[in-house]
Amino acid sequence: MDSDFDAKEFRKNFSRSKNYNRKGFGHKEEILELMNHEYTSDIIKTLKENGYEHTWGNVTVRLAKANGFCFGVESAVQMAYESRKQFPTGKMWLTNEIIHNPTVNKRLEEMNVQNIPLDQGKKQFEVVNAGDVVILPAFGAAVDEMLTLSEKNVQIVDTTCPLVIKVWNTVEKHKKGEFTSIIHGKYSHEETVATASNAGKYVIVKNMTEKFKLAISEGFDPDSDLIKVEKLLEKTMMRKYGVENINEHFIRFNTICNATQERQDAMNKLVEQDLDLILVIGGWNSSNTSHLQEIAEKSGIPSYWIDSEQRIGPGNRIEYKLKHGEQVEKENFLPEGPITIGVTSGASTPDKVVEEALVKVFDLKREELLQAK
Ligand code: SF4
Known part of the structure; x- marks a missing residue:
């Protein structure tokens, strides 16, 4: 697409066309009731009503204070x-x-x-x-x-x-100021593609999982090292254009929305607690969920990122992903005896999916008790 193309203006006209709808069709209440029925969970409700902690049988669950649907x-x-x-x-x-x-x-x-x-x-x-x-x-x-x-x-x-549109409007502003946008994200991720399509000149700095490792030195971690690159870039621009002119040549902004930030903050608090293991529940292609798993992995607590209860079993076995997407399996992931587990879920995960995973854990622990009798 021509880099002079005014994406914002186009979007404005597009949203004014007669066949465009962004406000729903007047069935909100009825639909919310249906979604409530399909996606909410009594277990999550109980946890929230009890200060985000509750014990079922020999399993104590601690839920992150911000989790699930944004x-x-x-x-x-x-x-x-x-x-x-x-x-x-x-x-x-x-x-x-x-x-x-x-x-x-x-x-x-x-x-x-x-x-x-x-x-x-x-x-x-x-x-x-x-x-x-x-x-x-x-x-x-x-x-x-x-x-x-x-x-x-x-x-x-x-x-x-609306928070995604806010990011688009920012990169669109960069384009008007003839800035090059450096977008940190997976280039095959639809969010990144959509954001880049609103930018003028842009560079997408990929993630480790997308063969980035072939083009970088050993041990380079984009998640932490890119901050250093960003700082280096800022310094270079300062040297070239002068500190007083930096704002005309370098702008940095964080695209993390409040909902994602809150879930990460809550996860950082959760991992400070004494836990036997953590279940991170969310789609395997969900970027915000991968960051929750990353926090759990950094804490050193055994952590399992699953997208549905089907990843648990048969028996005391789990199939899960690590933060960069490697799929692994583990036998006997639930320790014997009373356990305390931390739980969180990504911004696109219905509470019902978390409930189904927890029910599987409760069933496994109940079987363990029955066998011990
Ligand atoms: S995580 Fe939720 S609130 Fe944040 S940008 Fe995505 S859809 Fe919007």
Whole structure:
């Protein structure tokens, strides 16, 4: 796309078109009731009512004080459900999974909300016909995708989180000031693609999992070392343009939203406690969940990142991911006797998914007690 293209102006006009909806269709209460039924949990409720700690049998659970669905995710899922209610029979598409959670995504599939198919990594927009409904996910869509859709006579339901739009507007400002945006993220992640599509000149600095290790020196960790690179860049710019002019040449801003920050802060507090192990629950492609796992790993407490209860069992066994995405298995992950476990969940994880995982743990520990008798 031409770097002079005014993405913000385009988005403004796009959002004013008659087939664009960002506010829902007036079924909010009914849908929230349904979501309450499908996604909330009595176990999480009990934990919250008891100061985030409760004991079931020989398992004490300590829940991170900020966890689970953020407002952006909740409202995106609600809008998708509302759209199905509003257009019960029409073809309905998603440009990407609505949020990074397999349980919710499966539920939408059951409602016949389909992802636009991919062919060799390219989205096949040809399948979308006039009159169809297209939902843009919580983390937004890339500008070129919106351009393609604007040329088709389709109903758009835009569930992009307002905090994501805030980030887009910032990189858009960089473009006007002829700044180059350095984006730290996985370039194949849809959030990064969407953000970059709003930038002018940009560099995406990838994550370790994406073969970044081939291009860097041994032991380089982008998560911590990039801060040093950023500081070096700032210093170099200061030397070149003078300290007094630095603001015209270097801007740094954090794209972490409050909800993500709160979950990380709560995790930092949780790991200070005396725990036998930690369960981090969230989609395996969820970036914010990977950071929760990272905090747990740094603490040295055994920590297991799972995306659903199906990763537990059969028996006392778990299949989980590490912070950079390696998949591992462990036998006898639950120690014998009374245990205390820490629990958290990413911003796109329904409480129900956490409950299902906990129920599996309770069942395993109950079996252990029965066998000991
Ligand atoms: S994690 Fe933050 S940016 Fe993402 S949907 Fe939630 S509130 Fe919005």
